[in-house]
Every structure is written in C-alpha cells, then in structure tokens.
Amino acid sequence: MAQTQLAILLTSAALVVIGLYSAIFIDNIIKKIIGISFIEEGANLFIVAIGYKPGGVVPILMPGMDTSWFAANAAYPLPFGLVLTSIVIGASTLAVMLALVMVLYRRYGTLSTSVMLADTSKQEEYDE
C-alpha cells in the first residue's frame, strides 16, 4: 500500500507544480486564477494524505465498535478537519479574485495580465 501513498504525494506535488507554473508564466488572468486553485488543491491533498492510514477505517466511532481496535485502525482525523477549513478559504479567495477581475475587465477590456497589471507607477506618469 506504500505505493498508493507515494502516488498520492506525487499527485499533490504535480498539482502544486502545475499551479505554480501557470500562476507565474501564463498571461491570461483567469487561467492564472485556475492555476492558483490547483496549488490550493495540491496542498489540501497533501494534508489529507498525512492523515491517511493504509488499510484503516473512517475515523467515526460507530456504536458497537471496540474502542481499542478503533484507536489502532482509524485514520488520523486532525488533518481532515484542517482541510475542511482550507477548502472553504480557497473558494472564498477565488471568488474575491474573480470579482476584482470582473471590475478590471470593464476598465481594460482584456484579460491579459501584462496589460491589466502593468507597473502602476509608470502608468501614472504616462497619464500626465
């Protein structure tokens, strides 16, 4: 089962790398934001993988379960709780970014980052 864990870690690393690449190098702002959501997903997957126990059970104590058997076999639930929060934070950050993009599109009429987010100090001099 160690193979599965290794594969999961590789998947999360791949998601983070894909996301970082797109956040840094892709010019289109919406694709940048999609890439950022992939970085967050990769981080979440990594933290869930910490709590995973190969061959274990879901960490919910059902009536009739032996407590010591449960303690030995259940997955570690703390990371799962953390990831719940982190998913929701990621979604809200994404929503705020998209809202800002929609406002800026009305002003510039393009989604290109190099036009939209050019160095603002230079723009001010250009305006004068």
Next chain:
Amino acid sequence: MLEFVLMIIIILSAILALIQKDLLKAAILTGFSGGALAVLFQILLAPDVALTQAIVGAAIVPVFIALAVKKTQREDS
C-alpha cells in the same frame, strides 16, 4: 486501482484546463479535476472532506469561473 485512475484524471484535466483556448471549457475541466479529487478524498478515508470538496470543487468553483468568463470574454487571446 481506482485511485490511480483518479490521480491520472486529476492531473490530466488540470493540464488540459490550462492549455484550452476556450475559457468555458477550462472551467468545466477544473470541475472535473475537483470532482475526481473529491472521490480520491473518499478513498483516503475522509468522507467529510470529500463531501465539502464535491460541493466546492466540482460545483461552486467551476460555476464561479464560468460566471466570470460570461461577464468578461470567452477566448484566451
């Protein structure tokens, strides 16, 4: 075996989403990636996280992106 298939779906749809010319397709592929991740969370013994990820990753995030695309422009120029 299912988990390996899911991992391949996640990574492939992530890469495909970023090379699309049509941003609406990119939004839908993001939803694919998020949904597959939700099933993967279920396999990793985290059903509560899987439920949240299924709602947020497979429905809310693609819908937000699709709305933003609808209000702006569809082609990646």
Next chain:
Amino acid sequence: MNELIPLMVIVPLMAALLISAFSKFNKATKIFAFVVALCLPIIPIASHYGLHYFGGYAPIMDNVTNVMYHPAITYSFTFLQQIFIAMLGLLTFLVVFIYLTKYKKVSGPYLFLLFLGTAAVTAMLLTDDIFHMFVFFEILALAQVGIVAASSIDYSYEMALKYMILGSIGSPMMLLGIGFLLALTGSVNVTDIAAAVHNGLVDATSPVFLLSLGLIFFGWLYASGLPPFHTIKSGIYSKAEPHGAALLQSFTVVSMISIVLIMFRIYSTLPIFEVLVVFFSILAMILGVSLALTQTDFRRMIGFLAVGELGFIGLGIGLGTQYAVTAGLFQALNEIIITALLFIGFGAIVNATDEVDTRKLGGLLAYHPKVSIMLLIAGLAMAGVPPLSGFQSKLMLVQASLNCGFPEISILAIMVSIATFVVFVKTYYTMFLKPKPRELELEKKEVPRTMIFAMGILLIIVILLGIFPDIVTAGISNFVGGIL
C-alpha cells in the same frame, strides 16, 4: 477574568458582522461602531494574564512518555500580547473615529473590513496553534485587499488584485509548510511542536524540517512585506486611504512579529533560521531606504520607509539573544505608532491639498503649522533622534548587535538610520519649508479636527515611550526570557 481573552477576537468579529448586516441604519451604525471601537483598547487592559482553552479541553499529560499534549486551540495572553493588542485597539479606535467623522454616510462594508482585520491580527497574536494562525492569516489578507480596493484612489483595484494573487501563491506555500510540520510531529500546537523539536523527537537536520522552514518563511516574507515583496507592500499603502494605510501597516507589523515568534519557537535550534532572518532584514533595510530616496509620491516614500523599519524588527529577532529580541519587539511597538502617525499626518496634507507629488508642494508650514510640527517630531522619532521612542529601540538594537559580536551590523543599522533621517528631512523640506510654488493654489481648507486629535494622542505615546522605555521593555524582556 480569563473569559475576556476570547472576547478580544469575538467583539470585533461580531461587530464587523453586525455592522455589515445593519449598515442601512446610518446613525445607529455610527454609534455602535464608535462604542465597539472604544471597547477594543479597554478589553486587553482589563483582562488578566493567562491561558484560554477553547472548549475547555485542558492539556493532557501522557504518563508513559511524560509529554504534555494540548488538544484544544489555546490562546495565551501575556504582557506582550496585552501591550500590542491595546495599541492595536487604540489605533483601530482612532482610525474608525476619523472615518466616522470624515463621511456623513458611512459604508458598512468598509467598517466591516476594518474590524475584520483587527480581529484577525488579534487572533494571530494570541494563538498558540499554527493552523489557527494560518486561517486568520488568510482572513487578514482578504481584509487588507478589501481595504485597498475600497479606497477611491486610482489603480487601487489593480494593486489589490496583484496583492491578492501574490497572497494566494504565498498562503498555500505556508499551508504546505504547516502540513510538513504536522506530518513530522502529529500536532499543530506550537508548544507541542517546539517540545518535540527540542526533545529530539524530530530530526532537526532532516530535509523535510528544512523544507517546512522554507515554506513557512516564504509565507512570512509575503505577510511582512520584506524583499521580494517590498514593492507591492509599499504599493498597497499608497493606494489605501491614509487612515486605512495607518491601520494596514499596523496589521503588517503585528502579523510579522506573531509569525516570526512562532517560527522562532519552533526553528531556533536551526542556525540557518537566524541567518535567513538577518539576511532578509538587512536587505529590507537597504532596499527600503534607497527606494524611498527616489520616490516623488510622499505616500509611497513613507511606505518604503516603513518597509525599511521592518528590517530593524527582523534584525533584532534574528540576532536571537534576549536583549536583541526585546529590542526588536520594542522597535515593532514603536513602528506601529510612529508610522501610523506619519500616515495620518500626510493623509491630512493630501486631504487639504489634493496633491501627492512632493515636487509640486511647498510652504505648507504657514498653512498647517500643527500638522507640520507633529509630522516633524514623528519623522525624527522614526529616524531615531533622542529622546523619542525610535531612538531608544534603535539604541538597544545597536547595543544588542555589538554584544553579539557583529559590529558590522550595528554600523549598518546606524547608517540606515542616518539615511532615513536624510530622506525624511529632504521630503519635509520640499513640502513644508521650501517657498510655495506659484502654480500651487491652496484653498483655506482646514485639516479635520479628529485627525489632529488622533495625531496628538499618538504623539503623546511616542514621547512617553521615549522618556520611559522601561515600562514596556521590562515586561517584554520577561516574555522573551520565557520563550528562549
């Protein structure tokens, strides 16, 4: 009365939600916001020191291994937290007060953002739980972006979006770092992690531990605006409303010290940690001052000077002795007050003249004498002129670096102080003393009285801390002795 400890976060958070929900009742919102803002500095002063366990889960002693576990989210409240939260509360009060009197019709969402930021920063300072800190770090980033985007200054949306994109690259990095720490120790409580590291349960030289340091350090650089994020940080200061910028810089300083103290407790066994902190601090000092010299927009200049001052805080903490860390924290407290005073004062000038370019200003001393004199004192305090508060903390820093055996760093610190002085005096001369340019038309516009009131209060604190630094440094020194 340890019940007051969670209230420090809950009161601004609830106030934020209520204000944004009922913002159509203008008068009631104003009164409510004023009362809550007045409560903010009072609660930490009235509260007693101690620990608060959420849900009442007290620490558990493992009888087999003799290790203490903290199952609950823990808030620890000591002198350091008290003084910083009280100062932050006072600043929030003054900023909300200025905002309420400036506009007839207040905006509920804007007050929401101000209170949300205060609540987030307070929680970051109080918490002993690294994931809790991360959650409020994200909330703080959202609040900062909102405060910038809500201002009516040109290009504020662009700056907000840029800051947000950088932030959403930085915060998953920090989350990954927290994940590595969680994988190594199985806990997110800082006391537990630090105990595991110091007892040798975690291999301090393992690459995973180093990688977690790198990732959390990246998040810290973003939160505190040290290089390579110094341009964006000074940018958001200049794009926010002046009173908003006064609050934003205090958020930056407090989040910087709260994250660096957590890192200090976990990673102090690694020598590379201190080297990294000192390196980036020195870089921030040099870059901040030299970039401030080239600016013509005086808000941007204060932003870069503020980044340069952040370097002094990092320097004190990076040196790592009790005296040095005390000096760094004292410098942080001084910087919160002095930079807020400068932002509010220069905001008053923007308010009165509608001009931010220093080349087009001049001769303002005759028109706004009170503001000019208070700004001069604040600038001298920032540059470290005796007997003001900036002098005391910088003197402590120079002594600390001499004691640690780094005379080079103390010479550099003195040089940066002198450069700060030069930059400030140059700008002050062109704005206030130089004869008025002929094109500049000054209407008889009064500076709002609340701004002068706020500046007066902050100035009293600056002078008080300059003459009696012991009332703060003794308590901070005790705290630092506890975490070393």
